[in-house]
Amino acid sequence: MTLAWTSKIALAAGLAILPVSAWAETINISYLTHWSPETVALLEAAAKDYSKDHPDVAVTVRAVPFGDLLTTLRSQGGSSDGPTIGGIYDLWLPELARDKLVAPAPEAVASDVKQAWPAGVVSAASVGGTLYGIPNEIDVYALNYNKDLFKEAGIEAPPKTWDELREAAKKLTKKDAGQQGFGMINSWAAGVVHPFSSLLVSNGGDLVKDGKPTLNSKQAGETFQLYEELIKDGVSDPSMATADANTTGPFLDNFVSGKTGMIIMANWWESALKSGMGYKFSNIATAPIPVGPSGDKPHSISYSWMTVVNAKAGEAEQKAAWDFLAWLNSPQSGKNGASAMSDILMSMGILPSRSSDIEAHKDKLGSEFLSGYVSVLADAKPFPVVLGGQEFSESLQQTLEALQYGQASAQDAQANAQTDATSILERAAK
Amino acid sequence: MTSSYRASAGIMLAPAVTLIGVFVVIPMLLTVWLSFQDWSTQTPFSSVRFIGIDNFREIFGPTSIGRDFKGALVNTAIYTGLSVVLILPLSVLFGLLVYQRDVGGGTALRTVLFSTYMVPMIAVALVWSKLYAPTEGPINQMFSLAGVGPQPWLSSPRSALISIVFLNVWQQVGYFTVLAIAGLTQIPGSLYEAATLDGASRTEQFRFITLPLLRRTLLFSAVIAIINAVQVFEPVALITQGGPVGSTNVLTFHIRRVGIERAQGGLGSAMAVMLMLALIMVVCALFAFMNRRDSE
Numbered sequence: 001m002t003l004a005w006t007s008k009i010a011l012a013a014g015l016a017i018l019p020v021s022a023w024a025e026t027i028n029i030s031y032l033t034h035w036s037p038e039t040v041a042l043l044e045a046a047a048k049d050y051s052k053d054h055p056d057v058a059v060t061v062r063a064v065p066f067g068d069l070l071t072t073l074r075s076q077g078g079s080s081d082g083p084t085i086g087g088i089y090d091l092w093l094p095e096l097a098r099d100k101l102v103a104p105a106p107e108a109v110a111s112d113v114k115q116a117w118p119a120g121v122v123s124a125a126s127v128g129g130t131l132y133g134i135p136n137e138i139d140v141y142a143l144n145y146n147k148d149l150f151k152e153a154g155i156e157a158p159p160k161t162w163d164e165l166r167e168a169a170k171k172l173t174k175k176d177a178g179q180q181g182f183g184m185i186n187s188w189a190a191g192v193v194h195p196f197s198s199l200l201v202s203n204g205g206d207l208v209k210d211g212k213p214t215l216n217s218k219q220a221g222e223t224f225q226l227y228e229e230l231i232k233d234g235v236s237d238p239s240m241a242t243a244d245a246n247t248t249g250p251f252l253d254n255f256v257s258g259k260t261g262m263i264i265m266a267n268w269w270e271s272a273l274k275s276g277m278g279y280k281f282s283n284i285a286t287a288p289i290p291v292g293p294s295g296d297k298p299h300s301i302s303y304s305w306m307t308v309v310n311a312k313a314g315e316a317e318q319k320a321a322w323d324f325l326a327w328l329n330s331p332q333s334g335k336n337g338a339s340a341m342s343d344i345l346m347s348m349g350i351l352p353s354r355s356s357d358i359e360a361h362k363d364k365l366g367s368e369f370l371s372g373y374v375s376v377l378a379d380a381k382p383f384p385v386v387l388g389g390q391e392f393s394e395s396l397q398q399t400l401e402a403l404q405y406g407q408a409s410a411q412d413a414q415a416n417a418q419t420d421a422t423s424i425l426e427r428a429a430k
Numbered sequence: 431m432t433s434s435y436r437a438s439a440g441i442m443l444a445p446a447v448t449l450i451g452v453f454v455v456i457p458m459l460l461t462v463w464l465s466f467q468d469w470s471t472q473t474p475f476s477s478v479r480f481i482g483i484d485n486f487r488e489i490f491g492p493t494s495i496g497r498d499f500k501g502a503l504v505n506t507a508i509y510t511g512l513s514v515v516l517i518l519p520l521s522v523l524f525g526l527l528v529y530q531r532d533v534g535g536g537t538a539l540r541t542v543l544f545s546t547y548m549v550p551m552i553a554v555a556l557v558w559s560k561l562y563a564p565t566e567g568p569i570n571q572m573f574s575l576a577g578v579g580p581q582p583w584l585s586s587p588r589s590a591l592i593s594i595v596f597l598n599v600w601q602q603v604g605y606f607t608v609l610a611i612a613g614l615t616q617i618p619g620s621l622y623e624a625a626t627l628d629g630a631s632r633t634e635q636f637r638f639i640t641l642p643l644l645r646r647t648l649l650f651s652a653v654i655a656i657i658n659a660v661q662v663f664e665p666v667a668l669i670t671q672g673g674p675v676g677s678t679n680v681l682t683f684h685i686r687r688v689g690i691e692r693a694q695g696g697l698g699s700a701m702a703v704m705l706m707l708a709l710i711m712v713v714c715a716l717f718a719f720m721n722r723r724d725s726e
Contacts, residue, residue, distance in 0.1 A: 067671055071690050074472065099472035099693060178565070178580070187673030238674065239585035240564065245668055250564050250585055257565065391692055395494045401675040405587055420494040 027057050027320045029313075032073065032083035034066040036271075039348060046340040050327055057320045067245035070390070077101045077310050084313045084321045088133065089190075090124040090304045090382075091389040095428075097127040098387065103311040105131040109322050121353045124385055125306045133306030134325050136341050138353040139266040140302040140380045141198040142373050143287045149179075149261045158262075158287035160298075162203075162226055165262075165290040169235035172261030181235035183263035184227070184404050185251045188243035189390075192397040194301050194383065195264035199223050201299040201381045203292025208384035211429070213392075213421035219294045221414050226292070227403050228410035238404040252276065264289065267373040270349020286372025302380035304353060331356050351377070388428025395420045458706070464699035471695035478696075485700035495688075499701055501676050502684040503708070505591055509680055510659040512595045513602070517655050518648060520603050525610030526640075540611070543604035551601065555665040558597045559584070584670055587677035594665050594678055602658060606651050613647030614640070649720050653713055660709055681705050 031047070033040065040063050047059035062083065064072050070092055076082035077096075088096065096102045105113065110131040114122055117135050125133045145158055153172050159165040169181030185191035197207050205219025214220065230236045240259065241251040252269070254260045256276035274281045288298030307329075309321045327333050333340035338360035342352035346361050349370060358365065365374050386392070399417045402408040408416065465485055467478035489499040528540045546554075561569050562583035570580040583593045617640065625635050663682045666672060672679035672687070681701065689698020 067667065071686065074690050074693060095693065099470060101472060186675070187671050239582035242585040242674060243671075244559065245671055253563070253565065259565070394687075398494070398498070398676055401673065405675050407587070407675060423493045 025056075027316050029057065029059050029084040029317050029321045029324065031059060031061045031085040031087075031307075032069070032076075033061065033063050033087045034069045035063055035087075035348075037063070039344060042344045042347060046328060046333065046344065047324070049333070049340070050324055054320075054323075057324065059324060065245045066247050073101065077312070080310075080312050080314055080317075082310055082312065084310050084317050085307055085325065086310070087136075087305060087307050090306065090385050091393065093125065093132060093306070093308075094127050094385060094387045094389065096308070097130075097132050100311050102132050102308040103313075103318055105133070105309075106322055109134065109326055112326065116354055116356060118353065118355060120382060121304050124304045124382055133308040134329050135304050135306045135353045136329060137268070137305045137345050137350045138302060138377070139268050139304070139350065140373050140377050141194055141264055141266050141289065141300040142376050143262055143289055144255070144265050144284055145262040145287065146255075146258055146260070146283055147285050148283045149258060153261070158285070159290045160288075161290050162199075162292050166226075166229060166233060166235070169230060169262065170233060173233075173235045175234065177259075178240075179259050179261070180237045180240050180254070181261045182230055183241045183251055183255060183260040184230070184236045184238060185241045185243055185263075185265075186238050186397075186401045186404055187249075188247055189393045189397040190303075191243050191247065191251070192400050193393045194266065194303070196223065196227070196396075196400055197383060198264055198289045198300040199226065199292065201301060202289040203295040205294070206381070206384075207396075208386060208392075208421075208425070211386060211425065213418055213425060215396075215414060215421055216418040219292065220417075221410070222292055222294060224403065224410040224414045224417075227400065227413075231404060231406060236404070238401070248272065256280075258283075267370060268348060268350045270369055271347070273369075274349075281369075284369060286369055288372075288376050298376060298379065300376050300380045301383050302377065303383045329354060331360070334360070336360055386425060386428070388424050391428070392421055392424050395424055461699045461702050461706075464696055465703045467696045467699075469695040469699075471689060471693045471698070481696070485696045486704075488697060489700055489704065495697065498676065498679065498684060499704075502679045502681045502701075503704070505677065505679055506660060506662075506681045506705075507708075509591060509595055509598075509662060510656055512592065513598050513659040514652055514655045516595065516599045517603055517606050518651055520599065521606035521610045521651065522644065522648070524603065524607040525614055526636075528607065529611050529614045540608070543607050545604065546601050547605040549601065551664040552668065554597060554601050555668040558593075558600075558665070559669040562593055584678075585674065587675045590670055590674060590677045594662070594670070597665055598659065598662065602655065606655065609647060609651050609654075610644070613644045616647075617643045645720065645723070649716065652716060656712060656716075657709070660705065 031043065033043065035043065040061050043061050047061065050059065051057060069088075073083070073086050073088065073092075073096070077086065093102070113125070113131055113134055121135045121138060122131065125131055125135045143158060149172055150158075150168075153168075155168050155171055159168045165182070172181035173179060185195065200207065200220055200223045203219045203223055205217050205223065206214050208214065231238075240254045243249045243251050251263070252272055253276070255263055256273060273284055277284070289300045291298055307325050309318050309325070313321065329339045329341045331337045331339055334343045338357050339352070339354060342354065342357035342361060345352050346364055351365065351370070351373065352358060352361065365371065396417055399408070399413050399420065403410065403413040464478070466480060466482060468481045468484075469475070469478040488495050490496055524543055528536050528543070530536065561567055564570060564580055564582065564585060567583075569583070573579070573581060582589055584590050621639050622635055625639060630638070661682055662680050663686070666678050666680055666683045670678040672683055685698050685701045685705070688694050688701065
């Protein structure tokens with residue numbers, strides 16, 4: 001055979017296998033999250049398991065601090081090279097969907113989610129009836145308190161009403177020892193707004209009703225008043241409850257070191273408490289949010305997280321991303337009928353939202369710390385998911401911080417909060 | 431001859447002028463244009479809508495947008511002013527100390543001073559956030575040894591911004607000390623010798639020789655210090671997130687929040703334009719002040 005013929009045969013063979021080699025090319029998908037390195041390692045392990053059956057898909061995980069998550073999604077999610085998958089907070093979804101940064105879920109994924117998750121959680125992952133993400137975690141707020149400090153102060157049971165809350169906070173405060181009765185977080189929007197909202201709904205009020213802010217209600221006024229009284233009583237020291245970009249900082253340090261008697265926080269910080277307190281974690285107990293003068297029974301605020309797919313990613317990447325997410329959240333990927341995602345979430349003390357996951361983790365969800373959260377979930381109100389929600393939260397945060405630091409009275413804070421919220425939500429809805 | 435000279439000058443300048451045009455002038459003009467539009471950063475430029483000066487009205491208005499912007503502008507001005515007021519005298523002081531040839535360890539001191547400038551701001555911010563920690567932080571522990579109670583540093587709206595200024599001063603002073611030393615080397619030694627022969631004291635020599643002849647260096651240092659200070663971002667993003675009560679919400683951080691996080695590109699551009707104008711005005715005022723002193 002001449003050299004010319006050899007070259008022609010080689011070229012023909014090369015052309016023949018070209019589609020195969022192109023098909024066999026690895027699809028790279030990336031997953032953006034705000035989780036800690038330990039949790040990222042668990043996700044990477046799950047991705048490795050997935051790649052065993054899907055050698056053509058490579059999943060890489062990238063983590064940024066919580067404070068940078070939305071900015072990263074917004075600045076990089078608009079391109080095909082941005083993260084293929086992103087873990088997002090439900091409050092961000094309406095605007096990300098409006099700006100076409102997130103892709104609607106394929107029909108098969110959407111019908112599976114609608115069947116396997118509670119309706120309320122599905123609705124938080126949808127905009128205008130279209131599902132955009134696979135829900136994973138659900139977080140709810142409750143009162144955490146230090147049992148040792150309660151015992152020292154002679155308090156027998158956690159406060160059930162706001163009056164009891166004020167009394168308990170007074171007994172727990174020891175200024176000379178740098179100990180505050182009740183912790184009020186600042187410098188972190190959700191950390192400020194969610195505890196306030198939990199007290200508000202436990203007083204029969206709402207932040208937003210039918211798309212309109214209702215911070216001018218009597219119930220909201222009483223909640224602002226409670227904050228002012230707690231500050232005036234000297235039982236809450238805002239300088240002991242600052243948060244940083246990683247949602248840690250003095251508020252966490254002071255609670256784990258026994259310098260804060262009570263605080264309203266979500267279940268997800270169980271892992272932070274455990275790593276900060278070690279064996280002393282057993283001193284921490286959970287109780288429902290105390291009921292205000294206008295409330296009927298304990299309520300609290302809940303919110304959810306979901307994983308979404310970049311609408312600008314290539315078709316193959318989007319398809320692979322949805323397939324990976326469907327597997328990650330399915331009962332086939334984890335242990336004992338749980339999803340791999342729920343195993344990861346439970347390692348942080350976060351409640352999974354898929355019905356089968358709640359069943360699979362029944363034992364762990366019954367722990368002393370988490371059972372307190374599970375018990376309040378039924379009466380929790382979802383944090384309002386509206387256009388302009390993040391700006392609304394940040395604005396309310398500023399107002400509440402001004403109240404905490406004595407820069408505004410309860411009345412002024414209430415008036416400012418309502419005016420700002422009205423203008424923000426009206427502008428966002430345009 | 432002249433035309434060929436002009437042509438060759440034009441050819442030689444073209445690459446630099448093109449690069450500056452593409453990467454500096456066009457983005458600046460684009461920002462100015464966007465400041466008059468209603469635009470979401472997630473949509474193409476074709477979707478913009480001209481709204482005149484509405485964005486500027488909004489950022490100086492009474493709503494939360496206006497309040498936050500004006501607060502951030504004031505915070506940036508305080509941060510910049512304090513940084514310059516602290517950095518410049520300290521850099522001259524350290525420069526004088528290090529410049530003394532007969533003092534042993536001068537080179538080591540110069541290296542130590544400059545080394546802070548080489549540490550990335552992200553590392554500085556992380557370390558200082560721990561130094562400022564309310565209970566276990568070394569600064570408060572040292573204070574407690576001296577009988578002073580724990581200070582809130584980053585946790586109080588009264589002290590948070592000043593605490594960030596200290597961090598900036600610590601990091602930048604070494605660089606400005608090197609500039610001061612460079613200025614000091616330009617002062618002829620014969621002037622000091624003559625002054626000494628005339629009976630001038632050290633203080634008089636500093637006041638009537640060193641300071642006047644360092645004026646140009648100090649002007650350059652002030653301009654660079656102002657520009658650096660206005661661009662502060664990392665310590666705020668990493669440690670305080672603009673809080674508490676917006677006390678550390680500086681303009682760069684706020685523009686990022688509005689323009690990127692909330693995707694309000696028009697408003698963010700209007701804020702960036704105001705920042706640029708404020709910076710130009712301050713620098714021009716500084717030059718005008720110096721020129722007047724020179725002519726006097």
